[in-house]
Amino acid sequence: MTKIIVVEDSPTQALRLKLILEREGLEVSVAPNGREGEAMVSQQPPDAVVLDLNLPDIDGFEVCRALKASPDTASIPIVMLTIKDRAGDTLAGLDAGADAYIPKDDYAEFNLIQVLRDLSVLS
């Protein structure tokens, strides 16, 4: 089964994402902060990571850079899903190595599913 790790500190948003992605047939694990997210991805590499940026310990940019810098996790697609939707944040996300960057707006769920399909994570 295709596996996703969601790095999201909001329990409500994490649960919502988990339900949405499980409905698409994915196996979903949730990390509530950046360090746990990094560790989870390193120990059990998923098929993709959905990454929030506003995390309680280290920000999502740092998590992304760390994962992309490691040979064991560099090839795992990372989709940033965040309330930060300004040009500076997007550029920072792409510079950190994100494969996609989705603002948390009314279309977030739709765009996330579409991106996962385009990444061939979802059929």
Next chain:
Amino acid sequence: MANRKTFHVLNQFDVVQVRQWARQMAREMGFGLTDQTRIATAVSEMARQVLGGQRSGQVLFSTVRAGTRWGMECTCLGDESLMTVTDRPRGQILGGVERLVDEFEVDPGDGVEVAVVMRKWL
């Protein structure tokens, strides 16, 4: 999806609609994921600026062609407040919005209606 589309930007909801249209149009044209992100963000930033003016403005989308190259063009029409935002050194416009596209042009027009044209090529 139509290759020409005009949005009137009257509120934040319109900004979100414009951003989503830009993402979808870019995807359907064949832009990759990171370029879809760049285009959607650039359009969103400029639509916000259009909204922030004294008068409502518009965002127009079209496909463009130069020889064998195809691209996506977005024209943002606003009032003179758009000039004060764009009249900055490269890299300092709205957090770097011009870095998100291949071409970024400002047409001050008659000073009442200002056009910012952005293009991204496949």
